[in-house]
Amino acid sequence: MKVHRRLTPIIPVAVALGCILAGAVLLTATPSAPTRQDAQYVGQEQCAACHEETVAKFRESIHGQKGFEMRSTHSCETCHGPGKAHVDAGGGKGSMVAPQALSKDKQTEMCQTCHDRGNKTDWAGSLHETRGLACQDCHSVHSPGAAKAQLKTGETELCFSCHKQKQAQFFRASHHPIREGKIECSDCHNPHAVQEAKRVDLAAITETCYQCHAEKRGPFLWEHIPVREDCMTCHEPHGSNHMKMLKVKEPFLCQRCHSDTRHPGTLYDQSQRNNDSNRLYGRSCTNCHSTLHGSNHPSGRTYLR
Ligand code: HEC
Ligand code: HEC
Ligand code: HEC
Ligand code: HEC
Ligand code: HEC
Ligand code: HEC
Ligand code: HEC
Ligand code: HEC
Ligand code: HEC
Ligand code: HEC
Known part of the structure; x- marks a missing residue:
């Protein structure tokens, strides 16, 4: 009781002060936009x-459907910046953020404010990033x-449009x-994280192959x-150009590791083995070793x- 009574005289003062402040704000900004920054957004x-x-196309796109309700209320202006000046000027160039005019880093930043997780966490430092690609080189949110x-x-x-050499490989016989x-x-590749040391994770590469060629996984007796390996x-x-996408033809493929002077062929480093034939059996090792x-x-x- 005591405490309450002591406080009561203060409340009307605070309210009155608040009204004066609010009035001051109302003079410089619209009621629905409490800060100066927000006042620049028009919706x-x-x-x-x-x-x-x-706008119609954007509404139907995934961003219009869910993206922006979830994370932001600024819709178009999330990416293009506040539009008041642009609208007041009746449109025109130069008054909005035009993505094409931004540096690649800034373009990517536009997207990464939301897309920085999952398979995109390794974008920074990937070859695509360090060679100056931006998200917009591959994606278009509008068209x-x-x-x-x-x-x-x-x-x-x-x-293919950038990787011509790879394109040529896909035109080879096999x-x-x-x-x-x-x-x-x-x-096979995550374009958001292509790495220079493309072979660092061999297990992961082989695992990729198993996804579609499961019969190669084993386990084998x-x-x-x-x-x-x-x-x-x-x-x-x-x-x-060799059948079954082989790097080299048989028998050379096998003979990189197995001796070609005798058959049954031996590993070079296993010359102590007791083998009884000197003949090379035909050219295609896999005719027999199927x-x-x-x-x-x-x-x-x-x-x-
Ligand atoms: C304000 C947050 C936000 C920003 C900024 C943003 N996005 Fe998105 N984006 C989303 C959300 C949310 C989804 C829906 C994801 C989901 O449902 O998993 C999405 C989905 C996507 C998809 C998937 C489309 C599909 O059909 O599966 C792509 C591609 C995409 N965004 C690219 C971009 C690009 C490129 C940029 C930059 C120009 C960008 N986004 C900026 C939030 C954002
Ligand atoms: C996720 C970010 C993002 C959002 C949200 C977004 N834009 Fe864009 N806008 C871009 C990008 C990036 C470009 C560059 C062209 C492209 O990639 O499609 C662009 C280009 C444009 C252009 C210029 C077209 C040109 O090629 O010169 C206009 C106009 C435009 N946007 C209007 C809008 C409007 C209107 C909305 C809201 C309905 C909107 N944008 C929402 C990212 C966005
Ligand atoms: C009164 C009409 C009008 C309104 C409203 C308007 N724009 Fe524009 N906008 C234009 C015109 C005209 C251009 C110039 C087009 C051109 O020359 O290709 C333009 C250009 C743009 C560009 C490209 C800017 C550049 O420098 O290349 C973007 C981005 C853009 N508008 C986004 C928006 C967004 C987002 C909104 C809503 C916040 C909006 N506009 C509202 C008329 C308008
Ligand atoms: C070299 C081309 C390329 C670049 C650059 C690129 N992407 Fe992608 N992106 C793709 C391809 C191809 C897919 C579809 C295949 C897939 O799902 O991996 C995709 C899928 C996506 C998806 C939807 C599926 C998913 O993985 O979530 C989002 C979101 C996305 N990209 C955002 C981005 C963002 C953000 C950037 C910039 C940091 C970016 N992309 C840069 C090629 C690219
Ligand atoms: C079947 C899985 C697979 C597919 C599909 C695939 N790649 Fe590859 N790619 C690989 C593997 C594995 C490597 C690593 C090669 C090595 O280390 O010998 C690689 C390497 C690369 C390289 C690095 C340069 C090199 O050859 O050393 C580029 C660039 C590349 N791929 C681009 C592409 C493009 C572009 C496509 C689609 C047109 C594609 N790849 C489709 C598995 C694949
Ligand atoms: C705008 C051009 C561009 C596009 C589009 C593009 N790339 Fe690349 N990519 C590059 C550049 C530049 C490099 C750097 C190394 C080089 O020149 O091969 C690279 C590197 C790579 C590498 C690693 C090469 C290595 O030596 O380790 C892979 C894998 C790759 N890209 C796959 C893809 C895939 C998959 C796509 C399609 C989704 C794609 N790229 C689309 C430009 C592009
Ligand atoms: C997304 C599925 C997929 C992945 C991942 C994949 N392959 Fe394949 N592979 C195929 C398909 C489809 C064929 C064609 C089969 C056919 O025509 O009967 C094929 C064919 C082959 C062939 C036989 C080519 C020929 O001329 O008959 C070889 C060898 C092969 N793949 C090796 C690999 C290797 C190595 C990897 C891992 C780097 C791999 N594949 C990853 C789908 C895949
Ligand atoms: C020691 C060399 C060697 C290695 C390593 C190798 N292959 Fe092969 N592969 C061959 C030869 C030789 C053929 C063609 C003869 C045949 O069809 O058996 C072949 C054929 C294939 C074929 C097409 C015919 C078939 O059997 O379906 C596929 C798919 C294939 N390999 C996938 C793989 C995958 C996946 C791996 C890794 C897990 C792998 N290979 C590792 C030598 C190899
Ligand atoms: C990268 C090296 C390499 C290549 C290429 C290779 N092999 Fe082997 N191969 C080995 C190793 C290592 C062993 C295991 C030797 C052991 O256990 O004594 C082996 C074992 C064998 C064996 C069983 C030998 C035994 O004593 O049990 C045969 C048969 C064989 N390889 C055939 C082939 C054929 C056919 C090819 C070509 C399609 C081939 N290899 C390519 C490394 C290789
Ligand atoms: C005409 C069928 C035939 C052809 C072709 C053939 N091999 Fe053999 N290979 C055999 C037979 C049979 C054995 C003995 C199997 C056994 O002892 O169980 C053998 C054994 C081997 C062994 C195991 C040797 C050991 O020390 O036990 C290796 C390694 C081998 N072959 C590699 C090759 C290579 C590499 C080629 C191609 C240059 C090849 N073979 C071509 C039938 C063939």
Whole structure:
């Protein structure tokens, strides 16, 4: 009781002061915009007056559907900056943030304020980042050319547009069916995190191959060590002019590790083995060693079955 009574005279004073302050604010800003910064935002309905089609398309896009309700109320102005000056001037160039005019870093920043997680955490330092690509080089939020992920063009076409040498590999006699539309670059690569030391994580690469070639995973009773270690010891991942995307033809492929002077062939470093034949059997080792990726047959030690 005592405490309450002591406080009561103060409250009317505070309220009165508040009213005076609020009145002052009202003179300089609109009632719905409590700070000066916010006063510069006008909302997407205003933009629609002149950019009708852009706004309509944006509303239907994933950003219009969920992105911006979730994280921001500024819609268009989240990326293009506050639009009051632009609207007051009746539109025109130079008064809005025009993404194409920004540095690549700034362009990426526009997107990374929200997209900095999941498979995009390694964007910084990736080759695409260090070679000056921005998100907008591959994506277009307003006029995507592909149904998937707001890409500017279909993925294969997009990657080919810069990676001509890789494109050529996919035109070799034996190739992964990218051109045929059965798989895409992103089945094996994360374009948001391509690394220079592309082979640092061999296990991860082989794991990628297993995703579609599960039968190569084993476990096998008789494992062929190089297969377990790294598919790319023998295969080109994109394409090759040797059958089955091999790096080199048989028998040379096998003879990089197995002696070609005697057969059964020996590993160079196992010359002490007691072998009884000097003949090289034909040219294609896999005619006989048909299960070279590994065998589960009890007598498959030499991958003949
Ligand atoms: C204010 C936050 C925010 C900003 C800024 C933002 N996005 Fe998004 N974006 C989202 C949200 C939220 C989703 C929906 C994600 C989901 O549902 O998982 C999304 C989805 C996407 C998708 C997936 C599309 C699809 O069809 O699957 C792409 C691509 C994308 N954004 C690219 C961009 C690009 C490029 C930029 C920069 C120009 C950008 N975003 C800026 C919040 C944002
Ligand atoms: C997620 C960020 C983002 C949002 C939100 C966004 N834009 Fe854009 N806007 C861009 C980017 C990036 C470009 C550059 C072209 C492109 O990538 O599609 C652009 C380009 C434009 C252009 C110029 C077109 C040109 O190519 O010169 C206009 C006009 C425009 N946006 C209007 C709007 C309007 C209106 C809205 C709201 C309905 C909006 N933007 C929402 C990122 C955004
Ligand atoms: C009164 C009409 C009008 C309104 C309202 C309007 N714009 Fe524009 N806007 C224009 C005109 C005109 C251009 C210049 C187009 C050109 O020359 O290609 C333009 C250009 C732009 C550009 C490109 C700027 C540049 O420097 O290249 C962006 C981005 C943009 N508007 C976004 C918006 C956004 C976001 C809103 C809502 C906040 C908005 N506009 C409201 C008429 C308007
Ligand atoms: C070299 C081209 C390229 C660049 C640069 C690029 N992306 Fe992508 N992005 C793709 C491709 C291809 C896909 C679809 C395949 C996939 O899901 O990985 C994709 C998918 C996405 C998706 C939707 C699926 C997912 O993984 O969440 C988002 C969101 C996205 N990108 C945002 C970004 C942002 C943000 C940046 C800039 C930091 C960026 N992208 C830079 C090519 C690119
Ligand atoms: C705008 C051009 C551009 C586009 C589009 C592009 N890249 Fe790249 N990419 C580069 C550049 C530049 C490098 C740096 C190394 C180089 O020149 O090969 C690179 C590097 C790479 C690397 C690593 C190379 C290495 O030596 O380790 C991979 C993997 C890669 N890109 C995959 C892709 C995929 C997948 C796509 C399609 C989603 C794509 N790129 C689209 C320009 C591009
Ligand atoms: C089947 C999986 C797979 C597919 C699909 C694939 N790549 Fe690769 N790519 C790899 C592997 C594995 C490596 C690493 C090669 C090595 O270290 O010998 C690689 C390496 C690269 C490199 C680094 C340069 C090099 O050859 O050393 C680039 C660039 C590249 N890929 C681009 C692409 C593009 C562009 C596409 C789509 C057109 C694509 N890749 C499709 C698996 C794949
Ligand atoms: C996204 C699925 C996918 C991934 C990942 C994948 N492949 Fe394939 N691979 C295929 C398809 C599809 C074919 C074509 C099969 C056919 O035509 O019968 C194929 C064919 C092959 C062939 C035989 C080519 C020929 O001329 O018959 C080899 C060798 C091969 N892949 C090796 C690999 C290696 C090594 C990796 C890992 C770097 C890998 N694949 C990752 C889908 C995949
Ligand atoms: C020691 C060399 C060598 C290694 C390592 C190797 N392969 Fe092969 N692979 C071959 C040869 C030789 C052929 C062609 C003969 C045949 O069809 O058996 C072949 C054929 C294939 C084929 C097409 C025929 C088939 O069997 O479906 C696929 C797919 C394949 N390899 C995937 C892989 C994968 C995935 C890995 C890694 C887990 C791998 N290879 C590692 C030598 C190798
Ligand atoms: C990168 C080196 C390498 C390549 C290439 C390679 N191998 Fe092997 N191979 C090995 C190793 C290591 C062993 C295990 C030797 C051991 O356990 O004594 C082995 C074992 C074998 C064995 C069983 C030998 C035994 O004594 O159990 C056969 C058969 C064989 N390889 C055939 C082939 C054929 C056929 C090819 C070509 C398609 C090939 N290898 C390519 C390294 C290689
Ligand atoms: C005409 C069938 C045939 C051809 C072709 C053939 N091999 Fe063999 N290979 C055999 C037979 C049979 C054995 C003995 C199997 C056993 O002892 O169980 C053998 C054994 C081996 C062994 C195991 C040797 C050991 O020390 O036990 C290796 C390694 C080998 N071959 C590699 C090769 C290579 C490399 C080629 C191609 C240059 C090749 N083979 C071509 C039939 C063949």
